[in-house]
Amino acid sequence: HISDKMNLEKFISVQPQYNLLSREIEQELLPFSQSEGVGVMVYSPLARGMLSGKYKTPNDVPPESRAAHGEKLLRNYFTDRNFQLVEQYRKLAEQNEVSLSQFALSWVLNQPAVTSSIIGASKLHHVTDAVEISDWTWSEELLNTVNSLY
Incomplete structure (x- = not known):
């Protein structure tokens, strides 16, 4: 309403982080975006690689990985709860x-x-994996199962 009131351009999209381990935007941002017709272009759908399966424990870090090169934001995902969720x-x-x-x-x-x-692909298989899955529609049962885990 501020944009309307001040005769400014309206927001047409937002770019939040969103993934199976980081779902905070579900509380306010996603409902608002839906009600106001604002596009949602999320980043980090794989939680900086945590949801790729390459990290099994906080100490089991592949030498070529982001975590091995000191990416601090990835280490924020290294919690017992997240490792349990990833396994499920x-x-x-x-x-x-x-x-x-x-x-x-x-x-x-x-x-x-x-x-x-935004998938942040650095290898060809990242793109092909995304294309292969892009039209997979989830059942209500599977969505409910995932929601119950979180």
């Missing part, structure tokens, strides 16, 4: 015959308020 998501991904990365990305894309997602 991995099992659901296996049951649905997709990789953990595909599972996490498709969950983001199946959220009604999400318009698109």
